[in-house]
Amino acid sequence: MIKNIIAMLLLGMLLVTSCTQVPQDNGANQNFQEKELYFENIDKDPYGYINYKSQRVIKTSEDFNEVWGQTGSLKLLEEIDFSKDIVIAVFQGQKPTGGYSIEIYKIIERENKIDVFIRERSPGLNDIVTMALTSPYHVVKTQKSDKPVEFNIE
DSSP states (O other): OHHHHHHHHHHHHHHHHHHOOOOOOOSOOTTOOOEEOOEEEEEEESBOSOOSOEEEEEOSHHHHHHHHHHHTOOOOOOOOOTTTEEEEEEEOOOBSSSOOEEEEEEEEEOSSOEEEEEEEEOOOTTOOOOSSOBBOEEEEEEEOOOSOEEEEEO
16 A cells, blocks of 8 residues: 555656756846947048948958948048957938938847947928938947847838
8 A cells, every 4th residue: 555655656746747847948148138339430421432222230350441441431540449349330322412311329239139220311391401412321330249230220
């Protein structure tokens, strides 16, 4: 009789432990706090030479020199340390008049990506604008990350 009770208890414990689910660790960091990243303006100008709309994440000095040469900027720059920083560049593309602008206004690091928030503006009907072709751009640097970057345009 005691053997049957012990056998039943062991069988019951086996059933209970085999039915219990252990939470899976999917690699998510439960302690991650999203944060707004500091960024520094490198250049912002309505008169660039890049005539197509694009967004770039630049991680090497070679890539930066190529993009920087395409902007047409004459601004003298300090050396960028790509072991610590990345460069983010946004281009609005060619526009028929002045009054257009593009601006990176916020960068947020999330657990699995970096969100870059961009504001684009165009002239209103009653705005007085320059009658010239423009190609607005904004270039910033922020701390290095290997997370994918997602651009969010307003």
